[in-house]
Amino acid sequence: MINKNLNPKALSPDCEIGSIRAGFGDGLAECDCFCVSADLAGSLKLNKFKEKYPDRFYEVGISEQNMILFAAGLASSGKPVFTASFAAFSPARNWELIRTSVCYNDVPVKIVGGHAGLVTGEDGATHQMLEDIAIMRVLPNMVVEVPCDYYEAVKATKEISLNGQPSYLRLIRPKTKNITTAETEYCFGRADVFYESKDPQVLIIACGHMVEKALQAADKLEKQGIGSVVLNNHTIKPMDEETIVKYAQKCQRVVCCEDHQVAGGMGSAVAEILSEKHPCPIKFVGVKDSYGESASADELVKKHQLGSDDIVEAVLTKN
């Protein structure tokens, strides 16, 4: 059954739609911090913060390396500093600077990577960042958070602004269903059970917009008599080992779902845990070592087999 603390309409076609990046923007406007933009304030929804706190907002132009360095310098104030750009530019382009001047320095700079995943759509491969979870989770001192909807993005933003350390927040371009509500409890570092059948046969672990697709898949599977558990695995690092192991033991079979390369992504991190703590068959629904291309988000999800039907298929076919 679906978690009763979610939006009761989460599985319904007329579920309200929200913007994950607006969630970040709204959360940011309530934070006591600095914000540095690299010419993408509009897309990354920074204008609310900019209007509210003009003295704490900096626009550095198309200079993603300097955005990070400047932010690291601002952090010597003791205040957290958010930097925001498309994930394909930050953290991709400025990764070494994040490694050295943010993570090795261990300063509270929060890197926000927008337009992540295939669902970026029409802009095409250069703008569809599929490797950001991989390159950020490997950095010591870094935490990685992937909110599943608008409300979770608001809470995640406020939470990471207070954690005093380097952080990465992954956002996407299109709107998504608000599967949670303002009242849904949010806990950084905890994998949340969003769906649980009485006798689950498979554990579906998803993050970001794939959580909603996982819920749809769970619903379809239920109707076929196959029970499942769906985890909203929003904190990629530090990952909630305890919950993942607990439900892997219960279900004995796992399917990981992300809009990201299979290599090095959330599923890889799950595999690292389970191969040590509870080896069991794992399948990966994700991008299989390819770039994206220009198309609508829906077309790309279909082409790269990231839809709810593909998750069902992954569950039904043996390893």
Next chain:
Amino acid sequence: MNNLAKEIRRDIVEMCFQAKSGHIGGPLGSVEIYLALYFHALKEGDKVVVSNGHYSALLYSVLSKKGLIDPVELKTFRKLNGLQGHPKKDVSRGIETSSGPVGEGLGQAIGMAEVINGQVFCLMGDGEQGEGSVWEACLLASKLDSSVVAIIDRNSCQIEGSTKDVLPLDSLKKKYQSFNWKVWQVDGHNIKKLVKVIKLAKKHQGPACIIANTVMGKGVSFMEKDYRWHGQIPSLEQYQQAIKELS
């Protein structure tokens, strides 16, 4: 050359020889710049960002003279649990940021200048000017009318040869000026002139750059002007010769 300068130069040679690795040539050329800053120009609350982190031996020696690092620790240079080969951020000891990959200090210095009351200095190398991130920072410094003061150790050397041969920079002065920075050029081994120019740079409204002309390997006859002493460790005989010249 004054005695303190000789002591610091001996420290640099000693630390690297003991560690059997490290960078000697560049640091030897920047001793007067560090003396001018740390023993004359710096005030309480000022910050120094060392962007060319391979000058670590020089930084540690100076910080030990200022009482921020125990001189005994200099022997631990590049050793396990000791002073890091390239600086690791430790603000309580005067190490404002980690550095090593070059090109990362200026952007951070400009960020610090926005939030602290004191003066922020950024020390860079000239080979380092090849990094695009330096120029991104230069653009922003102009936009913000930043109070940052950059000091470039212009020894005209980098790892693979003279800067002229590897990646020509001239005119470095005109480049910074075109980015709307105020630029001074000065003899990098004349402490009096350095102090004077630093004072002027601090007073200037907007970003300022001091191009300090230096001799790589200064103080050790067989190292002077030789780019090959970037990361080379002297033999025992060379080490002994160097220490003799610096005594």
